Amino acid sequence: MSEEEDIILSELDDEELVQQMFDDLYDGLKEEIEEGVNILLERGWAPYKILTEALVGGMTIVGADFRDGILFVPEVLLAANAMKGGMTILKPLLAETGAPRMGSMVIGTVKGDIHDIGKNLVSMMMEGAGFEVVDIGINNPVENYLEALEEHKPDILGMSALLTTTMPYMKVVIDTMIEQGKRDDYIVLVGGAPLNEEFGKAIGADAYCRDAAVAVETAKEYVARKHNAMNA
Amino acid sequence: MSNSFLELLESREVLLADGATGTNLFNMGLQSGDAPELWNTDEPEKIKALYKGSVDAGSDLFLTNSFGGTAARLKLHDAQGRVRELNRVAAELGREVADKSERKIAVAGSVGPTGEIMQPVGELSHALAVEMFHEQADALKEGGVDVLWLETISAPEEFAAAAEAFKLADMPWCGTMSFDTAGRTMMGVTSADLAKLVEDYDVPPLAFGANCGTGASDILRTVLGFAAQGTERPIISKGNAGIPKYVDGHIHYDGTPELMGEYAVLARDSGAKIIGGCCGTMPDHLRKMREALDSRPRGDRPTLEQIVEVLGPFTSANDGTEEGSDAGSERRGRRGRRRS
Numbered sequence: 001m002s003e004e005e006d007i008i009l010s011e012l013d014d015e016e017l018v019q020q021m022f023d024d025l026y027d028g029l030k031e032e033i034e035e036g037v038n039i040l041l042e043r044g045w046a047p048y049k050i051l052t053e054a055l056v057g058g059m060t061i062v063g064a065d066f067r068d069g070i071l072f073v074p075e076v077l078l079a080a081n082a083m084k085g086g087m088t089i090l091k092p093l094l095a096e097t098g099a100p101r102m103g104s105m106v107i108g109t110v111k112g113d114i115h116d117i118g119k120n121l122v123s124m125m126m127e128g129a130g131f132e133v134v135d136i137g138i139n140n141p142v143e144n145y146l147e148a149l150e151e152h153k154p155d156i157l158g159m160s161a162l163l164t165t166t167m168p169y170m171k172v173v174i175d176t177m178i179e180q181g182k183r184d185d186y187i188v189l190v191g192g193a194p195l196n197e198e199f200g201k202a203i204g205a206d207a208y209c210r211d212a213a214v215a216v217e218t219a220k221e222y223v224a225r226k227h228n229a230m231n232a
Numbered sequence: 233m234s235n236s237f238l239e240l241l242e243s244r245e246v247l248l249a250d251g252a253t254g255t256n257l258f259n260m261g262l263q264s265g266d267a268p269e270l271w272n273t274d275e276p277e278k279i280k281a282l283y284k285g286s287v288d289a290g291s292d293l294f295l296t297n298s299f300g301g302t303a304a305r306l307k308l309h310d311a312q313g314r315v316r317e318l319n320r321v322a323a324e325l326g327r328e329v330a331d332k333s334e335r336k337i338a339v340a341g342s343v344g345p346t347g348e349i350m351q352p353v354g355e356l357s358h359a360l361a362v363e364m365f366h367e368q369a370d371a372l373k374e375g376g377v378d379v380l381w382l383e384t385i386s387a388p389e390e391f392a393a394a395a396e397a398f399k400l401a402d403m404p405w406c407g408t409m410s411f412d413t414a415g416r417t418m419m420g421v422t423s424a425d426l427a428k429l430v431e432d433y434d435v436p437p438l439a440f441g442a443n444c445g446t447g448a449s450d451i452l453r454t455v456l457g458f459a460a461q462g463t464e465r466p467i468i469s470k471g472n473a474g475i476p477k478y479v480d481g482h483i484h485y486d487g488t489p490e491l492m493g494e495y496a497v498l499a500r501d502s503g504a505k506i507i508g509g510c511c512g513t514m515p516d517h518l519r520k521m522r523e524a525l526d527s528r529p530r531g532d533r534p535t536l537e538q539i540v541e542v543l544g545p546f547t548s549a550n551d552g553t554e555e556g557s558d559a560g561s562e563r564r565g566r567r568g569r570r571r572s
Contacts, residue, residue: 073386114305193412211413
């Protein structure tokens with residue numbers, strides 16, 4: 001386990017290479033991930049298979065260790081950055097091959113809230129997990145959310161608030177969506193330090209996400225359910 | 233040079249700091265989304281009332297209304313060109329209130345995080361962070377604060393940048409981090425880490441500690457963590473008045489003034505010298521804290537069990553300072569690291 005010899009990625013068989021990419025993602029090694037993706041492409045792997053089995057698989061481990069308090073934000077951001085390196089190669093190929101998308105999200109902090117570090121972390125980790133993210137920034141009135149939903153047609157709407165005084169505004173957004181008959185078109189995820197699950201339910205969100213890792217897991221779960229429902 | 237903060241720190245056993253800034257200003261009509269710092273010039277009477285609320289409740293020191301006073305934060309309100317003015321006025325108003333009091337009151341210049349993630353994981357460079365903190369520090373100094381007060385930081389890189397800036401401004405400082413993620417800061421810093429970290433700066437802080445975070449119980453565990461490192465440096469504890477709850481469409485902090493009184497006594501017994509509140513802490517809470525600190529004799533350092541008994545459960549099972557916790561990141565069987 002502790003041998004210090006250089007591992008030559010191209011000499012590993014597929015299974016070993018994927019395992020190595022899990023480790024390289026864990027360590028945030030962007031160049032190695034890019035190299036791994038290119039090798040798998042040369043070996044004829046479908047872009048979608050590389051995305052789900054090598055990259056998303058590796059990020060799932062990172063997410064689990066973040067959730068369990070073993071990794072912290074700096075390591076997770078480095079991992080997400082490495083993942084993005086791989087995604088940059090895969091993105092055009094995924095579009096060409098008509099592969100299913102991971103999903104997309106519009107995210108922003110609610111009106112009155114200027115605290116954006118949590119939202120930024122969620123954006124980076126969602127992108128790291130292969131989602132397309134449209135970040136509409138801070139201090140968003142309900143109109144901004146609705147416009148962005150109309151324009152980008154995402155799977156998910158994400159709202160963030162750090163202040164106890166601003167979190168009730170999430171309900172305003174959801175209520176407006178209900179009034180306009182659009183609520184069920186989207187998965188609504190909410191997050192922010194003062195929120196909890198009870199609050200998420202009370203305002204009619206699909207789920208409250210405790211941190212960025214939970215947001216990614218929850219997003220994956222809900223998008224899978226949505227796609228299943230559409231195919232049924 | 234006479235300095236109220238240094239005199240208080242040397243002459244008193246325990247100092248009562250202030251409570252919340254945001255919670256109080258919202259009660260005075262600040263609209264969420266607006267920058268509190270703009271009120272330094274737009275509503276100076278209200279800012280003085282905020283400061284006076286702490287002083288009248290018995291605080292020995294209070295923080296200026298300049299938490300979001302770096303160019304990085306003011307930029308969000310298109311006020312990045314007003315760093316000097318807004319911070320200077322925040323300090324001048326504070327000086328005015330403090331100097332009118334019959335008691336000796338120290339004015340601490342609040343400096344909050346830039347809100348940006350620093351390199352290598354983020355975009356903000358060390359040099360730019362130092363520059364922004366330096367600009368704010370100079371303005372607070374010009375306005376007459378006794379000490380600079382860095383708070384709610386989560387990244388060691390940002391703490392170090394501020395320390396460097398405060399040295400450039402030639403000002404004494406105190407600094408606290410926010411331990412809100414399983415007993416660590418968002419960036420993974422433990423209480424033990426911070427106690428060691430502060431000794432490494434060219435000009436270490438006069439006092440260091442924790443603010444905000446989660447509940448009162450958690451911050452006391454953090455204080456015990458600092459004390460366990462055997463630090464000689466005064467410890468700061470500024471905890472929230474309980475945890476916010478959503479009740480019938482309103483937000484309510486569940487920490488009563490009585491509970492904050494208990495928190496203050498336990499914080500002192502845990503080893504904190506500077507004790508205050510953070511979010512949700514109103515003058516009523518501060519009064520009970522003052523009363524409790526003045527009337528209750530110092531007790532033994534509480535155990536974690538005693539803290540839970542009085543203030544309620546912790547939000548996480550541990551806080552990263554227990555033995556063997558550093559081995560955590562090697563949980564999975566690892567393959568050989570390449571190109572090492």
